[in-house]
Amino acid sequence: MPERASTGSTSLEVAELHAWYGESHVLHGMTFSVRAGEIVTLVGRNGAGKTTTLRAIMGMLDATQGAVRYGGDDLLSLPSHRIARRGIGYCPEERGIFASLTVEENLMLPPKVAEEGMSVVELYEVFPNLRERRGGMAGKLSGGEQQMLAIARVLRTGAKLLLLDEPTEGLAPTIVQQIARVFAVLRERQHTVLLVEQNVRFAAKLADRHHIVEHGQVIDVLLGSELDARRGQVEAWLGV
């Protein structure tokens, strides 16, 4: 895979981030940065702290320490809704579809945070399944459709930085390919993406850089092209 030149300035910077769930200390000084327009992953085993990192960036944790800077401001002290308003879109683990709302209500739910978001018409072109089922209850969608909805939902808001938590989890290979095509759209629209992924093969094709996470820390950084070459080592880290 050819190396993409990332010329953008630093978009998101996470420095010495610690986080706790109650008494248990989960993040132990996460440090990494993402430049504007990059697609970057966090890969690691279950429980390594990947999802927690995304939740900490979104301000969804009570006990955190360190720094999360975006566009020059420290996000860590802000409440979660103000972080979203800075232009960060979040696709949570398990997709976070509201089952009691219709597909279209789900799509329209997150408020616009910037002007450049995709219109509903454009989104329905990219995700034709969603148009067909727009009036139906979102809880009735298949897993793949729910994932499409979850991504479409943040694309409408105009958020520039997207945090995606395991978009391929539990999906059939053909659906995973569809999601890979969505990443082409993200790249084209110059979104900055922080992707949590366990599916290394999927991540390898898409991302510019990979951060290997273990015990709540980044233990190594690989360029997109290196991942294939060092797959043996990476798989040993991931325990697969």
Add this chain to the structure above:
Amino acid sequence: MDLHISAPVLFGQILIGLINGSFYAMMSLGVAVIFGMLRIANFVHGAQYMLGAFGAWFLLSLPELFPGLGLPSIGYWWALLLVPLLVGLTGLVTERLFIRRVYRLHHAYGLLLTVGLALVIEGLFRIMFGSTGAAYPTPELLKGGIRLGVIYLPLYRLWVIVASAIICFGTWLLIERTRIGAYLRAATENPALVQAFGINVPVMLTLTYGFGVALAGLAGVLAVPVYQFNPQMGQNIIIVIFAIVVIGGMGSIIGAIVSGFMLGVIEGLTKVFYPEASSTIIFIIMALVLATRPAGLFGRDDGGSHGGPVSMDAGAPGGDRPAMARYLVALGLIGLVAPFFVYPLFLMKLLCFALFAAAYNLLFGYVGLLAFGHAAFFGAAAYVTGHAAKVWGLTPELAILSGVAVAAALGAVVGALAIRRQGLYFAMITLALAQIVYFYAVQAPWTHGEDGIQAIPRGALFGVFSLSYPWTLYLFVLAIFLIGFAVIYRTVNSPFGEILKAIRENEQRVISLGYDTSRIKLIAFIISAAVSGLAGGTKTLIFQLVTLSDVSWTTSGDVLLMLLIGGIGTVLGPLYGALVLVAAQDYLASFGSWVLVIQGAIFVLCVLFLRGGIAGALEELGRVVRRDRRKAGLGTPPRAPAAEEPTR
């Protein structure tokens, strides 16, 4: 039952039912909106309704209340606009100051907090206005009426029905068909995610609470020209409203509206065909609905909300008999010495209530079931014991045993109906079922209504030892307390008790281990009811008196308060709590309605600042002392971490 009912009577009652139903629908709607979004069972809703009624009267009477200031009298139509806004504003403040502090706690605290607030508001209004009501004139525009076939329909009543229907429909539209409604519904499912999308959920919760409270205020204004209004009007309606919300399906908007109107009419019809049941019919229907459709008529079955853990764990590890023996011997010795220092009647009252609280602790503290109707068992046993001793002439031990038997049987019935639901559902169901017992006691001939059973003979124990001697009576009560306490302690610290505690922590996991948790919870419920009955029966013989207050919901509130003060899920908590409450009631008795205010304030303060109770505070003190001796540990979170994960 008279089946020759004249048409005017029938239609008249249907009409009255529709009007009552209009209020039920508006009130249940507010409770359902608040419950759906905030997962708070808003017990203070009745008091907020009362605020609306008094607000309208207050605005009208400004010139008489403040003569000389030249204030205008503000009439009905302005009140209809202003009062809901003002009452809603008090709701916003209440949410900011109190309600939001308990979102992340076990749902019991939300109920306790709103019960406390209701007591404070009602107490203050009683102090200011007494318990008698006042009248409010029907607005000029709506005087008179129209004749509809056989019945005469006053215009104002027609207006109430129309207004309520419009408000209910409007609220339904707002929630089901608008963008704001979509935010609300989404936040019901996953508030943290909605906030992560950029919506200010805390403000939305505040506004939702304010809106629900404004609905109560509006209902209050609509009510003043129809009903007598007085400080108790809220308390009288709130339990019925809770039952209606349970029938409709908790948190279901359409369920609350439909059930509100429907039950109003059913209640009206009951007044025609079987008036004796008119005050209980709603609770009976609730029992029937729960038996067939546990989630309510329109409810989605989400198993009830599950908050964080209710309290600290019970300190005593394992079920070693020596520990139990130590407790019993220590309590027995203190019990023997105490009468030399303290008034024995006070001590006996304390022992009864401590036993009652211990019985309740078994269920709430150790199984995590928030029952809110234990007065039914306490009071039923009290009545049966009184009747058995006075009318049947049974000896005291047999009289108490018959009370215990009735309490246990009642516990089996209530438990069987309620046990399938959890959390707040469980609280509301037990509360409503207990109300059936209450209204039975109001109406049955042998309970003598408002008078209660008086001058009950204490008799002679086993027909030999006369309990009219203070020491004999005292030793008898102490022995009963120790037996009851031992039963509870033994239950908690047995393998059975370990399963109970496991159910409290994670019921699903206990089920997956192969236990029939419903049956286990039911057994615990029956034991708790029986021991509550033991306390109630004993109380009857001490005071030689049973009254309606023994079966009223405030007694259920008292036992909950005792446990909260003492320490939920602790061995000695019930005793500490009973000591505080019995002492407070004794010393404050002369303050009249201030007792309500003080009791309510204790509720609120305990929920906000002393959730571990006295037992918890003592333990914390011990821990601090021990920690001071060691060095402070490292790696503690910088900001105080929330004790529990947000789980709503």
